[in-house]
Amino acid sequence: MSTHRRLHTGWTLSAVDGARDITAIPAAVPGCVHTDLLTAGLIDDPYRDDNETSLTWIGRTDWSYRTEFDWQPQGFDRTDLVFDGLDTVATVRLNGVPVATTANMHRSYRIDTGGLLTAGTNTLEVAFRAPYAYTAEREAEYGALPGPYDEPYQFIRKMACNFGWDWGPTLVTSGIWRPVGLHSWSGVRLAEVRPAVRADGVDVHVRVERVTDAPVEVTAEVAGAVVHAVLPAGQTEATLRLDVPDARLWWPRGYGDQPLYPLTVTAGDDAWTREIGFRTVELDTDAFRLIINGEPVFVKGFNWIPDDCFPARITTDRLRERFDQAVGTGANTLRVWGGGLYESDDFYALADAMGLLVWQDFPFACAAYPEDDTMRAEVAAEARENVVRLMSHPSLVIWCGNNENIEGHQHWDWREPLGGRDWGAGFYFDLLPRVVAELDPTRPYWPGSPYSGAPDRDVHDPSTGTIHIWTVWGQRDYTFYDSYTPRFVAEFGFQGPPAYATLRAAVSDQPLTPDSPGVMHHQKATDGNAKLLRGLGDHLPQPENFDDWHYYTQLNQARAIAYGVQRFRALMPYCMGTIVWQLNDCWPVTSWAAVDGDARRKPLWYALRRAYADRLITFHDGGFALVNDCSEPWTGELHLARLDVGGQPLAKDTATVTVAPRSVLQIQLADTIAVPADPARELLTAELDGVRAVHMFAEDPQMLYPPAAFDAKVDTDDDGVTVTVTAVTLLRELALFPDRLDPDAAVDEQLVTLLPGETATFRITTARELPAEQLLAYPVLRCVNEARP
Structure with a gap:
């Protein structure tokens, strides 16, 4: 028998080093110091204006969490104190007696209370x-190590981006960030369950902890298959093989269904249940292709960062909203980036149910890490725990040793400051692959990203392995994506500001300008705003005011990333993956995200919904590429046209085409279509089965568009507003930004190019009545060739 009891009430928080007079304020568990101080009204919102800078003392202060609880003995053999997560360096005292010291945010801790609990009132303290x-x-013990910022995150097993990043604030937390409780039990408990899933069954490796010499029966059951084993005295491990030959396979979204089967394991009176999915996963390391159930999968994904600087605030509903936004673009993959966390169980369960593949980095990012005995012991312990914790999830398809550390050692001038010292290679090439091979041999392991398949190969070689492309954004125009012919792009991105309502809520500047203090504080990238303007290049006009800056830089972000995605998808099957940097933000900031820190979709999100669509037409290498990422052929009449900017056809062509499943068909253009008489006044269109691509022969500032003219109708009902726009002239990437009128308003479509006579409908979700004259006017309604007031 066993009981679990949460210890989440009655906690108080105190500063213990005298830096601040904070004593016994109410504390939330799970939670952290920052959120407790915010709730108590002792600090201002860390995400607003530059408040972050006045809060650095929190990470330089010792803190104590205390609670009292009543406990009565109930006849169990053991009572354990269990912390699912402590952030980070802590001493745990039960009734004044130290029972544990911790130094790893990424681990849990189980502590035998050993008779320290007393009948009646007990005290529990966690001193951070x-x-x-x-x-x-x-750092003093080991010596300084190279990294991207003047922050020491590589010396502590803690979420690296807590110490700031080029998209995140420096808010160094402490706290009991995951649940804590008491587990009372007798006889035996399940200490570890490792389900190694096959396509036709599962091998369940079980380890128990026992305080009895009596034989222990272990049972595993899934999909009607049941296996028993008996552990005699002294034996603590067993492997139970369950065969399920008729199991339905679990597939990533877009490739099939996601059937899940409850797997239940019991030992004595203790039970463990998880949902598993039957599937196989392989990594073709020569071409870097993920192969699920024998079928290569083109990865359409996003990099994922922690969704809040304070992870205890991230609820299941919030994760579900973010996952819905990911799959709403057509994505099938999330890469959990190495500067963050092993995410919650809910994260991976949602991915299982929704068919999202998960690439899991081990939490190492962008720095040289010490490999002394202290660090090695912590890394081994966290890796073993989290591999076991997560291996039941069919969505998890690859373990990756680190983010950009191998690249750092090769290309970031680390060798002189390292002076021959270790930098983490022993983790990525030895310890971590050994842990994965021992505990989770059904999944592939990859030492890092970018990585070209061997330690002596240049990680920048695009012909093998994974690459990260940061020449675009960092130095080059986004058309430079055309110079890459990669196997798999695991990171590439381009910045844009958050939604207007998000920025306005976070920044009190009056007026908002691109370089006003609050706006600049919410731009963490080095030279970020200058790169935004430089990135406009010849593609869009230089902005004359804040509204233009906001619109053009958001639009340019959308175009840049869509351009790269379409380029790489057109290279399928040579290229088999694009993972955009990034899906989400952890606070309101100008960044590379498609969804901003207040959960609003940026124009990039809408552009990616087209670029990640199962069927895509894109201008490629002087012609058009037809991309079919479906299991059925794509057949129909392809219509090609060269038009003038007034919408009149100058040349037409049609062809009956068939694009095989999971393939690309390249279409070369006849000169009558491909060669304009006047590039500034002409454009190309290609359309097949309702999918259309539009290509301008010149950049927008050089195009001689007519000033935008349209007819519009606004209809309001109980659920929102419908805006119907009919083009009188060409409308280049028509967009509505209703959050300028109602911060809670959201629109279902953006960046629509209409030819004369065509109509688009925009559905706005809002609880307010939005004035039609404002909805249809600058700066709410925008297009590139807008007629200015």
Whole structure:
């Protein structure tokens, strides 16, 4: 028998080093110091204006969490104190007696209370040491190590981006960030269950902890298959093989269904249940292709960062909203980036149910890491725990050793400051692959990203393995994506500001300008705003005011990433993956995200919905590429046309085409279609089965568009507003930004190019009545060739 009891009430928080007079304020568990201080009204919102900069003392302060609870003995053999997550360096005291010390946010801790609990009132304290004090001590012991920022995150096993990033604030947390409770049990408990799933069954490896010499029966059951085993005295492990020959396979979204089967394991009176999916996963390392159930999958994905700087605030509903936004673009993959976390169980369960593949980085990012005994022990413990915790999830398809650390060692001038010291290679090429091979041999392991398949190969070689493309955004125009013919692009991105309502809520500047103090504080990238303007290049006009800056830079972000995605998809099957940097933000910021820090979809999101569509037409290498990422052929009449900007056809062509399943068909254009008489006044269109691509022969500032003219109708009902726009002239990438009128308003479509006579309908979800004259006017309604007021 066993019981579980949460210890989440009655906690208080105190500063213990005298830096601030904060004593016994109410504390939320799970939670962290920052959110407790915010709730108590002792600090301002860290996400607003530059408040972040006045809060650095929190990460330099020691903190104590305390609670009292009543406990009565109930006859169990053992009672364990279980912390699912402590952030980070802590001493745990039960009734004044130290029972554990911790130094790893990525681990859980189970502590035998050993008779320390007393009938009646008990006290529990978790005393956190200041993260900066700990890292300073570790750095002094080991010596400074290279990294991207003047922050010591590689010396502590903690979410690296807590220490700031080029999209995130420096908010160094402490706290009991995951649940805590008491587990009372007798006889035996399931200490570890490892389901190694096959296409036709599962091998369940079981390890128990026992306080009895009596034989223990272990049972595993799934999909009607049941297997028993008996552990005699002294034996703690067994493997139970369950064969399910008729199991339905689990597939990634777009490739099939996601059937899940409850797997239940019991040992004595203890039980463990998870949902599993039957599937196989292989990695073709020569071409870097993920192969699920024998079928190569083109990865259409996003990089994922922690969705809040304070992870205890991330609920299942919030994750579901973010996942819905990911799959709403047509994505099938999330890469959990190495500067963040092993995410919650809910994260992976949602991915299982929704058919999202998960690429899991081990949490190492962009820095050289010490490999001394202290760090090695922590890394081994966290890796073993999280591999076991997550391996039941069919969505998890690859383990990756780190983010950009191998690249750093090869290309970022680390070698001189390292002076021959270790930098993490022992983790990525030895410890972590051994852990995965031992515990989870059904999944592939890859040492890092970018990585070209061997330690002596240049990670920038696009012909093998994975690459990250940061020449675009960093130095080159986005058309430079055309110079790459990669196997798999695991990171590439382009910045844009958040939605207007998001920026306005986070920044109190009056007026907002691109370089006003609050706007600049919410731009963490080095030279970020200058790169935004430089990135406009010849593609769009230089902005004359804030409204133009906001619109053009958001639009340019959307165009840049769509351009790259379409380029790489047109290379299928040579290229088999694009993972955009990034889906989400952890706070309101100008960044590479498609969904901003207040969960609003940026224009990039709408552009990616087209670029990630199962069927795509894109201008490619002087012609058009027809991309069919479906299991059925794509057949029909392809209509090609060269038009003038007034919509009149100058040349036409048609062809009956068939694009085989999961393939690309290249269409070369006749000169009558491909060669304009006047590039500034002409454009190309290609259309097949309702899918259309439009290509301009010149950049927008050089195009001689007519000033936009249209007819519009606004209809309001109980659920929102419908805006119907009929083009009188060409309308280049028509967009509505209703959040300028109602911060809660959202629109279902953006960036629609209409030819004269065509109509688009925009559905706005809002609880307010939006004035028609404002909805249809600058700066709410925009298009590239708008007629200015």
